[in-house]
Amino acid sequence: MTVVVDEVETRYAVPEHALLPAFELLPHVGSVEHVGSTLVATYVDTADLDLLRSGITLRRRTGGDDDGWHLELPDRDGRHEVRLPLDDADRDTPPALVAITQVVHRGRPLRRVATVETRRDTALLRDHDGHPFAEVRDDRVTARRLGPDPATVRWREWELELVDGGGPAPEETARLLLAAGARPAQDGTTLERVLTLARPATAATTLPRHPTAADVLGPDLDRRVHELVRLDPLARADVPDAVHRMRVAGRRLRALLGSYRSLLDRDVTDPVRGELAWVVGALGGPRDLEVVQERLDALIGDQSEAAAAGRAALHEQHDRAHAAAVAALASPRYFALLETLTGLAEHPPWRDRAGRPATHELHRTLRKQVRRLDAAAEAARVAHGSEARAAALHDVRRAVKRVRYAVEAALPFLGADAASYAEELASVQDVLGDHHDAVVVRARLREMSPSLPWSVMAPGLHELDQELHEDEQRYAELVARLLRRRHRHWLDD
Numbered sequence: 001m002t003v004v005v006d007e008v009e010t011r012y013a014v015p016e017h018a019l020l021p022a023f024e025l026l027p028h029v030g031s032v033e034h035v036g037s038t039l040v041a042t043y044v045d046t047a048d049l050d051l052l053r054s055g056i057t058l059r060r061r062t063g064g065d066d067d068g069w070h071l072e073l074p075d076r077d078g079r080h081e082v083r084l085p086l087d088d089a090d091r092d093t094p095p096a097l098v099a100i101t102q103v104v105h106r107g108r109p110l111r112r113v114a115t116v117e118t119r120r121d122t123a124l125l126r127d128h129d130g131h132p133f134a135e136v137r138d139d140r141v142t143a144r145r146l147g148p149d150p151a152t153v154r155w156r157e158w159e160l161e162l163v164d165g166g167g168p169a170p171e172e173t174a175r176l177l178l179a180a181g182a183r184p185a186q187d188g189t190t191l192e193r194v195l196t197l198a199r200p201a202t203a204a205t206t207l208p209r210h211p212t213a214a215d216v217l218g219p220d221l222d223r224r225v226h227e228l229v230r231l232d233p234l235a236r237a238d239v240p241d242a243v244h245r246m247r248v249a250g251r252r253l254r255a256l257l258g259s260y261r262s263l264l265d266r267d268v269t270d271p272v273r274g275e276l277a278w279v280v281g282a283l284g285g286p287r288d289l290e291v292v293q294e295r296l297d298a299l300i301g302d303q304s305e306a307a308a309a310g311r312a313a314l315h316e317q318h319d320r321a322h323a324a325a326v327a328a329l330a331s332p333r334y335f336a337l338l339e340t341l342t343g344l345a346e347h348p349p350w351r352d353r354a355g356r357p358a359t360h361e362l363h364r365t366l367r368k369q370v371r372r373l374d375a376a377a378e379a380a381r382v383a384h385g386s387e388a389r390a391a392a393l394h395d396v397r398r399a400v401k402r403v404r405y406a407v408e409a410a411l412p413f414l415g416a417d418a419a420s421y422a423e424e425l426a427s428v429q430d431v432l433g434d435h436h437d438a439v440v441v442r443a444r445l446r447e448m449s450p451s452l453p454w455s456v457m458a459p460g461l462h463e464l465d466q467e468l469h470e471d472e473q474r475y476a477e478l479v480a481r482l483l484r485r486r487h488r489h490w491l492d493d
Contacts, residue, residue, distance in 0.1 A: 020180070044113065058093065112146055114143060134160060250276050251276075255402055285321035404422055442461065442465075
């Protein structure tokens with residue numbers, strides 16, 4: 001069974017003879033416990049270091065209190081770690097971790113590329129009530145590169161990891177380390193150091209003075225493809241919210257190819273949009289069940305055996321839906337789509353009109369999308385009945401997303417007024433997203449009604465009805481402002 005751990009840690013480079021500070025001097029430290037250990041990690045990658053080049057590390061560690069296989073996945077707010085216990089009878093990479101990283105190694109063999117031995121002194125910091133709030137690790141590292149060009153590297157570093165938020169003043173602990181001679185580490189990951197590999201810096205995109213539509217949209221197409229691939233391992237590992245974000249990445253790509261289809265060769269891009277819809281649909285099952293699980297947990301909790309049984313059934317459904325999504329991501333059909341997307345990002349199939357000035361072509365497309373949004377908003381305004389109203393508002397939400405994604409694809413060119421408009425679109429989208437979730441959860445709660453006592457179900461239904469009413473009121477306020485002409489003046493240029 002995999003375990004996903006979110007890490008909050010900071011690494012520091014320190015001189016060989018630096019002294020670990022006396023943490024007892026800090027006013028919020030009640031006691032310090034020191035523990036010594038020796039860790040041995042064997043790193044696994046392809047011959048071309050494909051995992052490392054993607055910011056991923058995969059290792060087998062022994063020693064300390066976290067023996068096992070560790071897969072570290074980069075994310076926007078840090079790193080997520082997937083752990084598996086050791087199997088003494090088998091030193092090969094566990095199939096589950098091979099599957100999670102499939103989008104990177106694409107079936108190429110994984111082999112041992114480095115070993116790292118760490119002599120560690122861990123200082124566990126506790127507050128005056130005896131609760132641990134931080135660990136400071138003093139590591140003396142010996143790393144060996146394996147393969148045809150072996151080498152050995154040694155260094156020392158300190159690592160500060162916060163526990164349960166890091167106590168009342170985590171910045172004071174960090175300042176004490178800096179005062180003792182530590183400096184924020186700038187050397188990349190442990191594996192990058194031993195393999196002397198630095199990931200290339202991402203070059204900033206600079207538009208020409210008079211950009212064409214292709215100049216503006218090309219970089220966004222490239223970013224969206226890379227975002228889809230980056231989120232793939234996180235979604236496979238079922239990191240919280242990763243399935244949702246990968247689904248959004250697929251929708252953004254599909255919206256980009258659809259909104260600006262007049263600038264692209266549709267014989268090439270329309271089939272790609274169809275395949276992206278398939279991926280988004282495959283991810284929709286586990287995502288929708290995540291929403292239902294979270295909302296029903298908050299609404300009914302464990303108030304009865306029936307409620308607990310209903311929640312357990314939802315968890316089982318989610319696991320099956322996630323397994324089905326992962327199966328889709330492991331299929332030849334999916335990898336064929338990724339190859340096509342990579343080719344699109346490198347060589348977009350622009351039509352001649354994509355070479356025209358960006359102002360005319362982009363604004364023409366965006367005005368068309370805004371008109372569709374206006375029509376959807378009007379249809380929702382005159383819709384009668386709760387079901388028709390909910391369906392019409394869902395159509396508005398889809399129209400809002402199309403406009404928002406189309407605007408955001410061109411923001412480097414469109415400027416501040418367009419950015420403000422995109423923020424207003426996001427606000428409407430959020431409210432309508434909450435409304436749609438409440439509609440779905442309400443329907444699911446009614447489905448569960450035969451097995452739930454009325455005393456459990458009634459408060460939940462009342463809360464959802466009230467939420468739906470409040471969402472519609474909030475939507476009316478936001479959409480009235482969104483539809484005002486002055487918020488779209490930048491489209492008249």
